[in-house]
Amino acid sequence: MKSSARRRDRTPKTYARLEHPLVRDEKGGPFRQATWEEALDRAAEGLGAARGAFGMFSCARATNEMNYVAQKFARVVMGTNNVDSCNRTCHAPSVAGLSAAFGSGGGTSSYGEVEHTDLIVMWGSNARFAHPIFFQHVLKGIRNGARMYAVDPRRTSTAEWAESWMGLNVGTDIPLAHAVGREIIHAGLHNKAFIEQATTGFEEYAAEVEPWTLTVAEKVTGVPAAAIRDLAHAYARAERAQLCWTLGITEHHNGTDNVRALINLSLLTGHVGRFGSGVQPLRGQNNVQGGGDMGAIPNRLPGFQDILEPDVRRKFETAWDTVIQPHYGLNLTDMFEAMETGDLRAVYCIGENPAQSEADSEQAVTRMKALD
Template structure:
């Protein structure tokens, strides 16, 4: 098999329309494309959803969710936050009332213990990892909890290589050991939390020996981490998709939060919980209300006073119930409950689990409008394609990173051809559907957001420029709040004031897709340093790093299957199969394989992954599929 060249995606410069489902897309004027899009969406107000964009600006996401709620009268709006960090938002919100990371990046430079759990930050979050390295050089000890001995784990004092899907047993065993050794912060637990006795009872069975049997991690290593984390004056616990992309992702997050509550490593400088977002504005998309259950400023849609405020500001009526999230919208496509979608900057045809099923559902829609910078696989399925500007160098606005820092984005390049800014396109559609929104520029959108979101009120563009970014909450224009959240937990009597943090009573639930004799290998997925998401923006460009998709195996498994580096094999799950070349990686243990979703046009990894979703957050179990490896009849190499 000759190695296929990565696909180079076409930059969109003119609108495209499709005259019928069986005909190809053709170029059209903006007037024709917008008129068609408006007419098509108007026919489906009762069965409509918006996919907003985690790479677009805050202002774009704000206007996108406003379009859904005001123009189309629905709360069916979501983004790829659902695919990755929705469990983090759900877990943090359930305990603390807000879904943002609790610390600033700077704090990890001044902490004593760093726990990186399910996170290869050196590859997936290289800017954040530079702060981690500064912390290590300053004397912090890092512990890496991950099924693979990743590039990040190589910097750790100790690597705890647990079996995929055993994070809750590991966390419970750490919690039990902290309690047993008398290392819990009893004063903090008594003052600031609820449910401790129930938690103590829950973790009691998880002895170090039982945890070793279930997780595969030596009992002594678990004990060492428990003592180091509990004894530290300051400790940071960070996680990414290794925790969230499971059918019980929210429970995984709650299990980690429990450890912070048990030790008091929350609400103080240098101690906190940090879910690391993989795209530039995953945090901001949710903050702007591009999710089905929260209005901008992360304000609960079911709160009548909140709805009244927005109804007054927007001169509309907001439906008093949660909308469908991304996963639920795909399920509704199956039974006809959702017949039209406005997709802004997302590529779910290649990013969703069980991608063949996702494509089939998108293709069956009555009407699909895609607004993007490239002709993605999703755009190829659309009835109308609208060319947008890139969310960074061609657009004005703001974005919000993992530490809740809002920063300015400035236009530096002239957009190609007839491409228009996202906000302008959305407003043009709104006007055709009876809503004349006259925003002079992105700052006017931001000022409207500030007027309805207390957490953002104090963030004028001028102040964002002055301070080179500001973290929320920022309710006043004359001061800045502390860099960390939830300091209230250290104030007197938070329980009396109705603000305690509850322990999560979560139980171990193994992966849905069980390995057996037919599918004996556990496949886990993730990111690589040299590529980005579905490869649309990074797949067609030269890279000095190794590129292209491989199935990575440990040396023992490669020897067992009789394969060598570059040899093509068939990788099959209960949902589909792909042919991929082999890469041998000593970071893996026997029985574990690794792939990415970066090159779906070359090897569509998401044909293998399972659509088993977290019932709370709707995130799929990308991290735990059962596969088999088959050596192809003829030895084929990829160079």
């Protein structure tokens, strides 16, 4: 018997790669091949005429060096802070939560430390699919004896490697985290010495999580009370533990609160600031952290230093021999609105495709077509 289903075409796709620059002789006209000299002269002339009405889209898949040069070009050559990348959007809640708790928007551990930990909690993260290189470190940790818990509404490919999968109801991450925190406190497993030495606000936190008993949390989250208790005790008793999350935590209207709820668990147990213990925000693209670290965002200079701080600006003005605008630039969404009003006339786009990634792609294409 033969199947009547159409056979999938497995012929490898081929793509043409540009070997020469292309330019248009008139707006909307066809591309033609050009020399590098002509293309660079055209770009320089056009961008020079757009000073004061310029925006830069940098790339979170590119190197630190490229992102550093991109933001420096915008600020030094074009005199604007209108530079943005997906660092600001896909993990802005992580940056906000981590900055509030630790003073920096990055994770507290290196990837290699997950190989030398005792417990790994993957919360809202299908790292096996989305972060395969990092997951190789996770697998080494598991082979070295680490236990892994997966917290995700879906039974993902990552969960297949976990000792326990906790399939919570969508949007109930905070109730679950609060229930874990309450159980740790009531079991007397919280790290009293660390809390007293390195944290503030413990009493307020304890009062906040108090209503979230295991019974209440089970009804809200759909996770059995016994499983919640198991996670709480395993995380608190582990000598070293890594708590990892990604877009399953951050891409919610309350993403920052989700991140803070997880950070509180690490502070409650003292699982931060020691080798093998920490929090790991796994970013949406391979160098989101680097793009932000290099300053390819409208409100921070390299090192996540606030543009509004006079001493910070003065330091970079001295190093770069320039004047840095003392206000935040436009983010990507703002830039598309500025295109419509005519306040933005030119865009330098590196490694991004807003014609496809913007929520309203047709509108994005229309506005970009109207640029000089």
